[in-house]
Amino acid sequence: MNQFAQATEKDITRSIVEEFLGDFLSHIESDVIIVGGGPSGLVAARDLASSGLKTVVLESNNYFGGGFWLGGYLMNKVTVRAPAQKIFDQLGVPYKEVPDIKEGLYVADAPSACSKLISAACDAGAFMLNMNKFDDVVLRDGRVCGAVTNWTPVSALPRAITCVDPVAIETKCVIDATGHDAVVANSLADRGLVDLKGFLGMDVDNSEDAVVNNTSELFPGLVVTGMAAATCFGLSRMGPTFGGMLESGVKAAKIAEEIVRSR
């Protein structure tokens, strides 16, 4: 006879609730919250969690990866320019070198690259909180020190439901990795605390380096990365290539780690 009890509905429900709430409770005070689980945010999550920092990724969608599932124009081949192929090497993503390009251009399958990047962030120990829509910042003593969040479907409810209050997670540093929308930075701009320039037309040659160079602490406690940095600092949009996004995530993690360690 089987010595184990049959799992029934209550056991399955208990497993889900206990595991989720346990993880959630242990992250309500975290070192870093990354808002947005696209390529820049996921690289930052991988690096920060690998450094032993308590890292949360808030993602409004049910899947992570943002724009990294497609290369451009509904075609699922992603390109990176040198030196970002080294990140493909770290992730174990197979790629091809495009011939006769002086500085190096590499092409890979988007599903392979995106899933391996998500996996790397999970394996490093980041707490991956999908279906959570960033709603606002926690702002104290002139610093961003947390993120207000709600379930995505709740955020999308028509106002017929009067109010479902969100909850907040405290942190030492928030990274805005929400792409073109730069939603965290915009929550400060709406209050006149920062001035956002908006991104410019496409200029791939300049934009990749510019995004990495401008990845920075925009406001005390808030680092901006990826396309959010382009929106904040008036940079050209990238075009369908991802090296700058990945390198920007690496830099954002370094800046965030310095902020965390200094507090």
Ligand code: 48F
């Ligand atoms: O847009 P996204 O992929 O940002 P990224 O890391 O990369 C940009 C490229 O994909 C592409 C490009 C290539 O060069 O220019 O656009 O800068 O990922 C942004 C993530 O943020 C999530 C969104 O669902 C996506 O997964 N996001 C957006 N708003 C919110 C959010 C929000 N309010 N709360 C939580 N997540």
